[in-house]
Amino acid sequence: MSGLLALLDDVAALAKVAAAQVDDVAGQAAKVGAKVAGAVVDDAAKAGAKAAGVVIDDAAVTPKYVHGLPAARELPIVWKIARASIFNKLVILLPAALLLKAFAPWALPPLLMLGGAYLCFEGAEKVFHLFVPHDDHGPEPETLDAAHLEKSRVAGAIKTDFILSAEIMTISLAAIDAENVFLEGVVLAVVAVGITALVYGSVALLVKADDVGLKISQVGRLEATRAFGRAIVRYMPAFMTLISTVGTAAMLWVGGSIIVHGLGDLGYPQIYDWIHHLAEGASANGLVQWMITAGLDGILGLAIGFGLIPVVKFIIAPIAGLFNGRKAA
Numbered sequence: 001m002s003g004l005l006a007l008l009d010d011v012a013a014l015a016k017v018a019a020a021q022v023d024d025v026a027g028q029a030a031k032v033g034a035k036v037a038g039a040v041v042d043d044a045a046k047a048g049a050k051a052a053g054v055v056i057d058d059a060a061v062t063p064k065y066v067h068g069l070p071a072a073r074e075l076p077i078v079w080k081i082a083r084a085s086i087f088n089k090l091v092i093l094l095p096a097a098l099l100l101k102a103f104a105p106w107a108l109p110p111l112l113m114l115g116g117a118y119l120c121f122e123g124a125e126k127v128f129h130l131f132v133p134h135d136d137h138g139p140e141p142e143t144l145d146a147a148h149l150e151k152s153r154v155a156g157a158i159k160t161d162f163i164l165s166a167e168i169m170t171i172s173l174a175a176i177d178a179e180n181v182f183l184e185g186v187v188l189a190v191v192a193v194g195i196t197a198l199v200y201g202s203v204a205l206l207v208k209a210d211d212v213g214l215k216i217s218q219v220g221r222l223e224a225t226r227a228f229g230r231a232i233v234r235y236m237p238a239f240m241t242l243i244s245t246v247g248t249a250a251m252l253w254v255g256g257s258i259i260v261h262g263l264g265d266l267g268y269p270q271i272y273d274w275i276h277h278l279a280e281g282a283s284a285n286g287l288v289q290w291m292i293t294a295g296l297d298g299i300l301g302l303a304i305g306f307g308l309i310p311v312v313k314f315i316i317a318p319i320a321g322l323f324n325g326r327k328a329a
Contacts (some may be wrong), residue, residue, distance in 0.1 A: 074207045077154060082200035084158045085165060089192035093169045098185055101173055109265040112174055115167040116258030117304060121312060123251035124305020126244075158232060171258070206243075210236045253294045256301025271300070 100107060172191045177182040213232025220226035264272040279292040 071211060073150060075159075075204055077150060078200055078204050078207065080154050081157045081161060082196055084154075084319035085161045085200070086193065086196045088158075088162050089165050089169060089196065090189060093166055094185065094188050094192060097169050097173045097188065098181055101184070102181060108170070108174055109262045111170055113259050113262035115170055116255040116262065116301075118163070118167065119251045119255030120259070121308040122303040122305070123248050123255060125141060125300050126248045126311060127302065128306070128309060165192075168192075171254075206236075206240065249298060252301035252305065253298040254301075255303065256297035256299070257294070259304060260297060260300065 060305030100111075169188060169192065172188060173184070176184055176187050178187055212234050213229045213236065217226045217233065218229070220229055240272055260272045260275065263269070275293055275296045278296070281290040282292055
């Protein structure tokens, strides 16, 4: 009997040790999980902030694709574009970005600079067209039925979104400081889903805001409520113009910043050093320094974009027209 009791006592002791080990493992796993989650969220936030200019522009550009179409089709069209966007980011661009960073990291700075140059060109072109209006040679709503117009608009939106998504993923990847490729993939996936939800959630709100305002103005019980609805309808066009303006400024700032940092990574830090020395010498306030840096990056981005306009118009566009089997407009 004493031997049996001793055996049971040993089993109980072993059980306690095992339980302590399990508890320790669980505690360590929880700590690691919390650390990983924190790193993912932190890196995702940094990456999203880096891509802010592209995100704002994406949200500002997309609503034009539902202009002239039936109101009942606005949200389904936004959903079609959003679904294609998340597919492009997760299935095509995310693996491509990770493979690029793993096997050809030297290519990231030039690719980032190429994306930055595209942002500069897009922003400068919008500024240029403010002073030199141009005709849109695309199909007008009157020339196509609603179904064909919707198909054409969705295809154009998806193409534009793919370019912007590629920039977002490349910029985000460069901003990620993860320990391994798995965490990089998780962070990129979080950025992809989060930015897509942010952009197209905002777009959905923007394209339906006037309808919501009209409804409020009609059914509101209080005069103040009805007035608020009328204000939404009245000021929504001005708000969209403001978003577009902010998006253009952000594109120029981000594009110029990417090129300045890329030149530094390639061994030419003179412009970067000059801008930051100027900002630091102008003020000790961090916000003022950031505003000066962003402003100078934006001016540089505008200059680069203006320089690229004739290159695109007279060289790249005609070559692209040859491959498309038609004369460039």
